Amino acid sequence: MSREIRIATRKSALALWQAEYVKARLEQAHPGLKVSLVPMVSRGDKLLDAPLAKIGGKGLFVKELETALLENEADIAVHSMKDVPMEFPEGLGLYCICEREDPRDAFVSNTYESLDALPAGSVVGTSSLRRQAQLLARRPDLKIQFLRGNVNTRLAKLDAGEYDAIILAAAGLIRLGFEQRIRTFISAEDSLPAGGQGAVGIECRSADAEVHALLAPLHHIDTADRVNAERALNKHLNGGCQVPIACYALLEDDELWLRGLVGQPDGGELLRAEARAPRAQAEALGVQVAEALLAQGADRILRAVYGEEGHP
Numbered sequence: 001m002s003r004e005i006r007i008a009t010r011k012s013a014l015a016l017w018q019a020e021y022v023k024a025r026l027e028q029a030h031p032g033l034k035v036s037l038v039p040m041v042s043r044g045d046k047l048l049d050a051p052l053a054k055i056g057g058k059g060l061f062v063k064e065l066e067t068a069l070l071e072n073e074a075d076i077a078v079h080s081m082k083d084v085p086m087e088f089p090e091g092l093g094l095y096c097i098c099e100r101e102d103p104r105d106a107f108v109s110n111t112y113e114s115l116d117a118l119p120a121g122s123v124v125g126t127s128s129l130r131r132q133a134q135l136l137a138r139r140p141d142l143k144i145q146f147l148r149g150n151v152n153t154r155l156a157k158l159d160a161g162e163y164d165a166i167i168l169a170a171a172g173l174i175r176l177g178f179e180q181r182i183r184t185f186i187s188a189e190d191s192l193p194a195g196g197q198g199a200v201g202i203e204c205r206s207a208d209a210e211v212h213a214l215l216a217p218l219h220h221i222d223t224a225d226r227v228n229a230e231r232a233l234n235k236h237l238n239g240g241c242q243v244p245i246a247c248y249a250l251l252e253d254d255e256l257w258l259r260g261l262v263g264q265p266d267g268g269e270l271l272r273a274e275a276r277a278p279r280a281q282a283e284a285l286g287v288q289v290a291e292a293l294l295a296q297g298a299d300r301i302l303r304a305v306y307g308e309e310g311h312p
């Protein structure tokens, strides 16, 4: 194999881990292939203090990587599927979804075993409106406090005593070797994950057939069908992981089971819908569950979130 594959990646520990993972898998699938990393800083990494819903939300973490692909400074970009927008620039597309890591949210605390063990008034760190809505619906007595930054920063803030507990994606903790810090894996029933959570996706130039072929062995069809159903729901609601939308698909034999949720950030109202469909109809299923949420008033909740000033 004569050509080199250059991987555009953000510089956070998790992004680098995921890029190294893809590099290792490519090298394993294609002995002799040369693979290198092209680390870069994204807008989302520079703006660590603002609630994501307020600073342009979607695409914050991927734009710089896409520019690198379009300008032929890199050949593929590795993303957390949770952060990947629905639309791609002309000439780019998502050509590979790798096998999903544990998609659940994780409860992390130096003092308490679980959400249920938290005393009234405890301070829980998260900046995800999706997590906040579901937490407060169950435990309106908790105080949610803003928490952003990469995984290591968030753990350091917990250790500094700023929070009684924090909620993070289990996948990021596991990948970075922090699995032992997880006190409880929160079930999908208690915290429905964000669409795409735990899955890594690879974007590249649509015309680059050679790269498409090289990526094929890394594509995990079960993960892709599930994530495609979730993304179709998000797309229909015009949302991503920065708004209080959750969606999670499971495969049971060849049938997809998709659950969706839209929540008021204060937990006052959680709308839920679910449906099943053959795996070949992932996208239609996503639209169907999104429509069921809209019929219950999801639009009203989401409009209020997008329009709101100040507090998330």
Ligand SMILES: NCc1[nH]cc(CCC(=O)O)c1CC(=O)O
Pocket: 080, 081, 082, 083, 167, 168, 169, 170, 171, 172, 196, 197, 198, 199, 200, 241
């Ligand atoms: N929005 C940040 C982000 N994007 C992906 C992950 C975790 C890894 C994954 O979901 O694959 C995280 C951190 C978190 O939510 O705790």
